[in-house]
Amino acid sequence: MLKVCRRLATALLLATAPVAVAHAQDAQRPVMAPVPAQGTAAITVRADTPGPVYDKRIFTQFAEHLGTGIYGGLWVGNDRAIPSTRGFRNDVLAALRELRVPVVRWPGGCFADEYHWREGIGPRRDRPVKINTHWGGVEEPNTVGTHEFMDLVELLGAEAYVAGNVGNGTPQEMAEWIEYMTSPAGSLAEERARNGHPEPWAVPYFGVGNELWGCGGNMRPEYAADLTRRYATFIKAPQGTRIIKIAAGANNDDANWTEVLIREASRQIDALSLHYYTVPGGWPPRASATQFGEDKWALTLAAANRMDELITQHTDVMDKYDPEKRIWLAVDEWGTWYAGDPGTNPGFLRQQNTLRDALVAAIHLNIFAKHADRVKMTAIAQMVNVLQAMILTDGPKMVLTPTYHVFHMYRDYMDGTVLPVEIQSPYYNAGPSTLPTVSASAVRGKDGVVHVGLTNADPDQPSTVTIRMQGVTPGAVSGMVLTADEMTALNTFDAPEAVQPATFNGATVQGDTLTVTLPAKSVVMLDLR
Numbered sequence: 001m002l003k004v005c006r007r008l009a010t011a012l013l014l015a016t017a018p019v020a021v022a023h024a025q026d027a028q029r030p031v032m033a034p035v036p037a038q039g040t041a042a043i044t045v046r047a048d049t050p051g052p053v054y055d056k057r058i059f060t061q062f063a064e065h066l067g068t069g070i071y072g073g074l075w076v077g078n079d080r081a082i083p084s085t086r087g088f089r090n091d092v093l094a095a096l097r098e099l100r101v102p103v104v105r106w107p108g109g110c111f112a113d114e115y116h117w118r119e120g121i122g123p124r125r126d127r128p129v130k131i132n133t134h135w136g137g138v139e140e141p142n143t144v145g146t147h148e149f150m151d152l153v154e155l156l157g158a159e160a161y162v163a164g165n166v167g168n169g170t171p172q173e174m175a176e177w178i179e180y181m182t183s184p185a186g187s188l189a190e191e192r193a194r195n196g197h198p199e200p201w202a203v204p205y206f207g208v209g210n211e212l213w214g215c216g217g218n219m220r221p222e223y224a225a226d227l228t229r230r231y232a233t234f235i236k237a238p239q240g241t242r243i244i245k246i247a248a249g250a251n252n253d254d255a256n257w258t259e260v261l262i263r264e265a266s267r268q269i270d271a272l273s274l275h276y277y278t279v280p281g282g283w284p285p286r287a288s289a290t291q292f293g294e295d296k297w298a299l300t301l302a303a304a305n306r307m308d309e310l311i312t313q314h315t316d317v318m319d320k321y322d323p324e325k326r327i328w329l330a331v332d333e334w335g336t337w338y339a340g341d342p343g344t345n346p347g348f349l350r351q352q353n354t355l356r357d358a359l360v361a362a363i364h365l366n367i368f369a370k371h372a373d374r375v376k377m378t379a380i381a382q383m384v385n386v387l388q389a390m391i392l393t394d395g396p397k398m399v400l401t402p403t404y405h406v407f408h409m410y411r412d413y414m415d416g417t418v419l420p421v422e423i424q425s426p427y428y429n430a431g432p433s434t435l436p437t438v439s440a441s442a443v444r445g446k447d448g449v450v451h452v453g454l455t456n457a458d459p460d461q462p463s464t465v466t467i468r469m470q471g472v473t474p475g476a477v478s479g480m481v482l483t484a485d486e487m488t489a490l491n492t493f494d495a496p497e498a499v500q501p502a503t504f505n506g507a508t509v510q511g512d513t514l515t516v517t518l519p520a521k522s523v524v525m526l527d528l529r
């Protein structure tokens with residue numbers, strides 16, 4: 001265990017203004033605020049000045065044809081050893097329903113920009129077998145195509161976010177796919193009916209390509225903007241319906257990409273994506289998902305905090321051209337990315353999921369609350385068996401990850417009203433990394449309950465937090481906590497409950513003030529009634 005230097009300095013972190021986050025790659029330090037006692041933090045929740053809606057689509061899930069994310073993780077077909085409905089495994093469906101998954105993004109990812117939808121319709125025995133050139137060089141049987149995906153979202157009670165092929169597809173192919181899915185009449189609707197679904201589907205969200213700066217075509221932003229204008233022109237919804245058009249936005253801190261796309265294509269789109277992965281040590285991913293010390297713990301959490309800085313950067317650009325905030329920022333790929341688990345196909349991006357990933361998830365969900373006026377959708381990568389997954393499977397076995405439990409703890413944020421928070425936090429240091437010890441967000445749920453999400457990044461010491469509630473006086477407080485004895489704690493098929501939420505009794509109420517003791521390396525969700 002590294003010796004940890006504790007800073008006494010604190011920063012005033014405002015949920016309604018840009019936050020200066022210290023991390024390993026940033027030499028700048030935030031403006032200092034009055035110093036509280038070491039190991040303590042002070043938070044003000046501004047229930048008297050409610051903010052925007054915390055859109056339920058921030059909890060969107062992502063399922064790409066990658067590794068065992070689809071085949072084995074979601075789809076088992078006629079495998080009688082694993083109970084299923086319409087080919088999708090019942091245990092995974094039940095777990096995802098518990099999360100109230102609002103939207104599923106499919107079929108990619110990089111896979112989307114080589115995907116030709118006609119190869120995934122009609123009798124499964126007649127569908128072509130291709131090679132997945134992006135992910136592992138394995139056979140793609142096209143067993144799960146449009147009809148199967150629509151079955152999945154129906155079984156989950158979710159909405160469809162379909163990513164179109166701009167990389168090597170044509171505007172005609174994209175337009176015909178949309179017509180096939182959504183048209184109430186015509187030749188393509190008749191073909192859909194022959195394939196088993198007479199009624200049109202709703203496709204509320206459609207991606208105009210994916211990562212056009214990289215695997216989607218290695219384009220310059222000017223060329224990508226022209227293609228976005230062209231392809232988006234032919235994304236046409238049937239009368240009385242709407243399709244939200246989501247353009248392929250920037251990678252990490254490429255503000256120029258955002259500027260060119262929104263300047264040149266804003267009239268044709270409704271949202272612009274942003275992709276940012278937490279990759280400790282930088283690209284390519286080489287850090288272990290499960291074997292790490294305190295330096296890598298801190299490095300990872302500091303990198304997760306960078307999401308705040310990136311959203312601020314891209315929002316500032318978008319505000320120049322869209323001050324009314326009509327166009328969303330859709331952070332539709334985020335999460336941790338490590339080296340693959342030993343012994344797995346490196347192209348399958350299979351990685352275990354520890355308590356560290358749980359804190360990464362909660363930090364992100366807190367950051368999204370701060371930017372809820374612009375961020376209306378995000379999608380963690382990915383849903384099952386890939387990267388920072390909710391669920392891991394192996395044949396008939398299934399386990400819920402620590403990240404799954406965080407999403408479950410935060411699910412009452414969906415469509416609640418953001419309550420701005422002001423935070424004074426000490427800093428936590430390890431190795432080259434510095435970050436605020438405490439992160440927080442607050443939402444008044446649709447049921448009227450105030451929910452306050454908190455994290456303590458310090459893996460060794462508890463943190464005492466004083467929370468002053470302005471505009472509301474809590475009568476009672478209850479909560480849940482997610483923590484473990486070790487930073488590297490994880491759930492396995494043999495020990496599936498090593499990391500799971502427990503009742504939290506570390507908060508007391510006196511008047512309009514809560515005093516909370518956050519355990520070391522923890523995520524806490526408080527409910528104030």
